[in-house]
Amino acid sequence: MARAVVVRNLRRTYGEVVAVDDVSFHVDEGEIFGIIGPNGSGKTTTVECLQGLRSRSGGEVEVLGLDPGSHGTQVRQLIGSQLQESNLPDRIKVWEALDLFASRSRSAVDWRELAERWGLTGKLNAVFASLSGGQQQRLFVALALVNAPRLVFLDEMTTGLDPSARRLAWELIAAVREHGATVVLVTHFMDEAEALCDRIAVFHRGRVAALDTPGGLVAAHGGDSRVIFSTGEGDLSWLGSVPCVDGVARRGRRIEVSGHGAVLAHTAAALGARGIYPADLHFERPTLEDAFLNLVGGHGGQ
Numbered sequence: 001m002a003r004a005v006v007v008r009n010l011r012r013t014y015g016e017v018v019a020v021d022d023v024s025f026h027v028d029e030g031e032i033f034g035i036i037g038p039n040g041s042g043k044t045t046t047v048e049c050l051q052g053l054r055s056r057s058g059g060e061v062e063v064l065g066l067d068p069g070s071h072g073t074q075v076r077q078l079i080g081s082q083l084q085e086s087n088l089p090d091r092i093k094v095w096e097a098l099d100l101f102a103s104r105s106r107s108a109v110d111w112r113e114l115a116e117r118w119g120l121t122g123k124l125n126a127v128f129a130s131l132s133g134g135q136q137q138r139l140f141v142a143l144a145l146v147n148a149p150r151l152v153f154l155d156e157m158t159t160g161l162d163p164s165a166r167r168l169a170w171e172l173i174a175a176v177r178e179h180g181a182t183v184v185l186v187t188h189f190m191d192e193a194e195a196l197c198d199r200i201a202v203f204h205r206g207r208v209a210a211l212d213t214p215g216g217l218v219a220a221h222g223g224d225s226r227v228i229f230s231t232g233e234g235d236l237s238w239l240g241s242v243p244c245v246d247g248v249a250r251r252g253r254r255i256e257v258s259g260h261g262a263v264l265a266h267t268a269a270a271l272g273a274r275g276i277y278p279a280d281l282h283f284e285r286p287t288l289e290d291a292f293l294n295l296v297g298g299h300g301g302q
């Protein structure tokens with residue numbers, strides 16, 4: 001499969017600070033590739049190096065076959081970009097910004113249609129400074145798509161969006177991919193990464209701590225599943241020897257059985273064999289958030 005992005009041993013330092021230490025990954029064409037990681041783990045530095053907006057201190061980068069370090073202008077014509085710290089002049093009107101960005105691109109996208117899809121039609125004559133945070137964010141994402149890019153970088157696209165705008169953004173990103181574009185998505189929302197991304201790189205302290213499909217990350221790093229139920233039954237220590245069970249914890253009437261594989265089926269069968277049929281028995285699988293916390297530790301930043 002053709003590669004939209006190839007990163008080899010990328011390094012970026014700011015004086016003493018090593019923002020990106022030794023990052024390697026590739027993004028296939030047509031893929032939605034996620035980057036997640038704690039604050040300060042090097043996500044924005046990496047995607048801005050890929051867009052030729054920051055220089056690199058070491059390593060090699062190819063974006064659509066070009067080196068963004070030496071061919072930044074060419075790369076930026078082919079990509080769409082929504083930056084974490086985007087900005088526009090206060091007095092520019094929404095339609096002017098869309099028209100300006102559309103006129104700079106070679107492919108003709110109808111920006112009115114894009115404005116409509118992003119719920120900006122009623123704001124076309126409003127100046128940028130008068131938009132709410134979420135409306136500004138919608139405008140930035142619309143501007144990132146206005147040149148019908150082959151590759152789109154979205155850095156915290158949905159931060160500040162209300163829940164329905166966030167869902168809309170997900171649909172639009174999926175649609176962008178269906179039109180054949182590749183998406184690199186930096187996000188702090190685990191549900192977003194899980195729902196949208198084909199593969200996800202987990203950044204930690206300027207390195208890639210893990211890279212896999214969402215399901216692969218959860219299976220490898222998410223930890224145990226839990227079977228939870230309530231019972232007045234006294235001694236449940238025998239549960240510890242049921243297949244696939246790793247541990248049993250009790251809090252009053254509430255029992256939490258942790259385990260792997262077919263722990264639910266084995267636990268339910270073992271309970272049933274002893275005449276215990278708890279009405280509230282349920283199963284909790286580890287999530288991407290569990291995998292994230294296990295990989296980077298629970299205390300966030302570096």
Ligand SMILES: Nc1ncnc2c1ncn2[C@@H]1O[C@H](COP(=O)(O)OP(=O)(O)OP(=O)(O)O)[C@@H](O)[C@H]1O
Pocket residue numbers: 014017018019020037038039040041042043044045046084
């Ligand atoms: N222009 C700069 N000058 C000095 N240090 C910088 C600069 N930009 C980033 N850094 C440092 O590089 C590290 C990585 O920053 P970066 O913005 O890439 O992180 P991030 O993963 O995008 O974080 P966040 O989730 O908060 O957006 C941080 O320690 C940050 O302080």
Ligand SMILES: [Mg+2]
Pocket residue numbers: 043044045084155
């Ligand atoms: Mg960032």
